[in-house]
Amino acid sequence: MRKIPLGRSGLEVSQLGFGCMGLAEFYGEALSNSKAEEVLEGALARGVNFFDTADMYGSGRNEEQLSGFLKNHRDEVVLATKFAIQRGDDGTWLGLSNDPAYIKQACDASLKRLGIDVIDLYYMHRRDREVPVEDSVGAMADLVKAGKVRAIGLSEVSVETLKKANAVHPIAALQSEYSIVTRDMEAEIIPACRELGTTFVAYSPLGRGLLTGAYRSEKDFSAGDYRLVMNPRFANGALEKNLPLVDQIAEIAKAKDATPAQIALAWVLSKGGDIVPIPGTKKLSRLDENIGALEVNLAQEDIAAIEKAVPPGAVAGARYPETTSSTLNA
Numbered sequence: 001m002r003k004i005p006l007g008r009s010g011l012e013v014s015q016l017g018f019g020c021m022g023l024a025e026f027y028g029e030a031l032s033n034s035k036a037e038e039v040l041e042g043a044l045a046r047g048v049n050f051f052d053t054a055d056m057y058g059s060g061r062n063e064e065q066l067s068g069f070l071k072n073h074r075d076e077v078v079l080a081t082k083f084a085i086q087r088g089d090d091g092t093w094l095g096l097s098n099d100p101a102y103i104k105q106a107c108d109a110s111l112k113r114l115g116i117d118v119i120d121l122y123y124m125h126r127r128d129r130e131v132p133v134e135d136s137v138g139a140m141a142d143l144v145k146a147g148k149v150r151a152i153g154l155s156e157v158s159v160e161t162l163k164k165a166n167a168v169h170p171i172a173a174l175q176s177e178y179s180i181v182t183r184d185m186e187a188e189i190i191p192a193c194r195e196l197g198t199t200f201v202a203y204s205p206l207g208r209g210l211l212t213g214a215y216r217s218e219k220d221f222s223a224g225d226y227r228l229v230m231n232p233r234f235a236n237g238a239l240e241k242n243l244p245l246v247d248q249i250a251e252i253a254k255a256k257d258a259t260p261a262q263i264a265l266a267w268v269l270s271k272g273g274d275i276v277p278i279p280g281t282k283k284l285s286r287l288d289e290n291i292g293a294l295e296v297n298l299a300q301e302d303i304a305a306i307e308k309a310v311p312p313g314a315v316a317g318a319r320y321p322e323t324t325s326s327t328l329n330a
Helices: 033-045 061-076 100-114 133-145 159-168 189-196 207-212 238-255 260-269 284-295 300-309
Strands: 003-005 012-014 050-052 078-083 085-087 093-096 119-124 149-155 171-177 199-203 275-277
Touching: 033 061, 033 284, 061 078, 061 100, 078 100, 100 119, 100 133, 119 133, 119 171, 133 149, 133 159, 149 159, 159 171, 159 189, 171 189, 189 199, 207 238, 207 260, 238 260, 238 300, 260 275, 260 284, 260 300
Parallel strands: 050 078, 078 119, 119 149, 149 171, 171 199, 199 275
Antiparallel strands: 003 012, 085 093
8 A cells, every 4th residue: 555645744644545434424324333443453454544534423423433443553543533513412413613712622522532642634624614714724733733733634625715724834635525426626626735735635535335336226225324315416316317327437347347436446546646535434345345446557548438427517416415515615
């Protein structure tokens, strides 16, 4: 597993990271701590050292799931977590906060749940437009000075916000959704990251599972899977409209002796050595499949075929419900 620099932080991360969110929530039933640890151990054993969580995943449950794993492997892991989206203990959504005092409280709470002394990469999960980003990043920089955080990042922000933030403190990483069905970041965000030396971290590189081909009807989802009710690309008939795109990726995968998921990940990886996809899974077999994407070599004609099969804007449905879309590219 090749390692790449995380911005200019001095940290190095595996070229394929691991998104931990689904271990605790959203994609059906949460794993037990022991089962989650088994998957995390499997990822580390396979060369993955970059693990991504957030304080809102499972209302803190996901960070707690990582604590035992981190206790045993702290020096081997680059750990990213996030603040800003507030939730109650029962999962109630309470809004956003980028308030400097809140940021410092949230950091301390995450450190306690994770059972560690320092967070490697601390993200602003979403921007609260009511708070000047300079104030928020100033508070994050204070955490770096205090030794509680090693590097700072932003998620789902605009180029303007990124540049304002970077003027206060170097931004090591910018995380946004990026896949063959979500290419909004290509025009401005990724070029700006390269200009500033900020690593681009691609979440949902498999289109929240759409590109795996595993989801073809409602019966393929576990009970409680939020995609059926909250994700526009799976709900209200959109999944059926998107299946022809998925089937074309499957045809390309068959010709390359690969799986659709591997083709989707290989496509993201082909977009630059400074882009780090962070697919997540609950299964070791899927983990092996995802890592297998590193062995898939896409020629320029393969990339062209993939992009012809799924041109920008072809997917049915928005990335998020209208109620939360205002927090994107903020």
